[in-house]
Amino acid sequence: MIAFIEVNKTYPNGTAALQNINLTIEQGEFVAVIGLSGAGKSTLIRCINRMHDITSGKLIVDDVDVSKLKGAHIRKFRRRIGMIFQSFNLVTRATVLSNVLVSFVPELPMWRKWTGMFTKQHKIQALEALDKVGILDKAFMRVDQLSGGQQQRVALARTLAQNPDIILADEPIASLDPVTSRIVMDDFKRINKELNISVIMNIHHVEIALEYADRIIGIRKGEVVFDGATSKVTQAILQDIYGGKWEAEQAAIEEQASYVG
Numbered sequence: 001m002i003a004f005i006e007v008n009k010t011y012p013n014g015t016a017a018l019q020n021i022n023l024t025i026e027q028g029e030f031v032a033v034i035g036l037s038g039a040g041k042s043t044l045i046r047c048i049n050r051m052h053d054i055t056s057g058k059l060i061v062d063d064v065d066v067s068k069l070k071g072a073h074i075r076k077f078r079r080r081i082g083m084i085f086q087s088f089n090l091v092t093r094a095t096v097l098s099n100v101l102v103s104f105v106p107e108l109p110m111w112r113k114w115t116g117m118f119t120k121q122h123k124i125q126a127l128e129a130l131d132k133v134g135i136l137d138k139a140f141m142r143v144d145q146l147s148g149g150q151q152q153r154v155a156l157a158r159t160l161a162q163n164p165d166i167i168l169a170d171e172p173i174a175s176l177d178p179v180t181s182r183i184v185m186d187d188f189k190r191i192n193k194e195l196n197i198s199v200i201m202n203i204h205h206v207e208i209a210l211e212y213a214d215r216i217i218g219i220r221k222g223e224v225v226f227d228g229a230t231s232k233v234t235q236a237i238l239q240d241i242y243g244g245k246w247e248a249e250q251a252a253i254e255e256q257a258s259y260v261g
């Protein structure tokens with residue numbers, strides 16, 4: 001379970017990115033975080049794995065008080081939380097399998113780190129992760145020979161290989177065309193349902209958020225202005241989240257998607 005209790009986050013330049021956030025996310029939920037650009041979506045997600053420190057309040061992840069973690073404990077804590085980025089963050093000149101094996105580096109003894117020698121068990125786990133996202137046949141290809149959607153699935157496999165309880169996804173489909181976006185979202189949904197991994201996703205495409213997520217958190221100027229089941233989201237709620245700029249925001253996203261597509 002993830003619990004935000006009266007959480008505030010102010011950046012050193014004085015920007016109040018999160019204000020009095022109170023949220024509880026249970027294990028296995030699929031949550032989409034939506035809102036205008038600059039609303040605080042990335043900040044919210046990145047506080048969960050301590051990529052950002054909160055300024056005040058409490059953030060608890062499965063009984064761990066995240067702000068109190070230090071050094072090696074932070075690294076250990078992060079092993080349980082996968083992170084997926086818009087830009088995939090892969091080594092494009094290496095093979096797909098090597099990119100997935102990278103997820104095991106933190107748990108290797110020093111001599112294996114130096115020699116880059118992974119165990120047979122690691123290789124099996126990496127191949128299983130690739131199988132879970134349907135790209136096992138690409139294991140020995142170089143990443144730069146894959147499409148954007150396939151690269152995002154490699155990133156997802158790398159995250160899965162670390163056996164996480166939670167996956168944080170920061171705009172995972174922003175650079176993908178509409179068809180590929182749905183393929184990647186299908187992977188997220190399957191992983192969420194079959195493996196009971198919580199998915200917390202920051203996403204601009206509201207239509208896709210409503211199609212895939214079970215719960216929507218709407219953020220406006222650093223505050224949660226809607227939190228509820230996807231089925232409860234109405235046009236009026238979207239207008240509220242987007243501060244009346246709802247149509248303009250969607251038109252901009254559709255225009256961007258048409259360039260990508």
Ligand SMILES: Nc1ncnc2c1ncn2[C@@H]1O[C@H](COP(=O)(O)OP(=O)(O)OP(=O)(O)O)[C@@H](O)[C@H]1O
Pocket residue numbers: 011012013015016017035036037038039040041042043044202
């Ligand atoms: N490192 C930083 N230093 C100072 N201000 C920041 C920093 N990162 C983000 N901000 C500011 O905090 C606010 C929230 O930013 P955040 O990136 O969380 O929004 P977002 O909703 O994810 O936006 P987008 O959809 O454009 O990614 C914005 O006003 C942003 O300019």
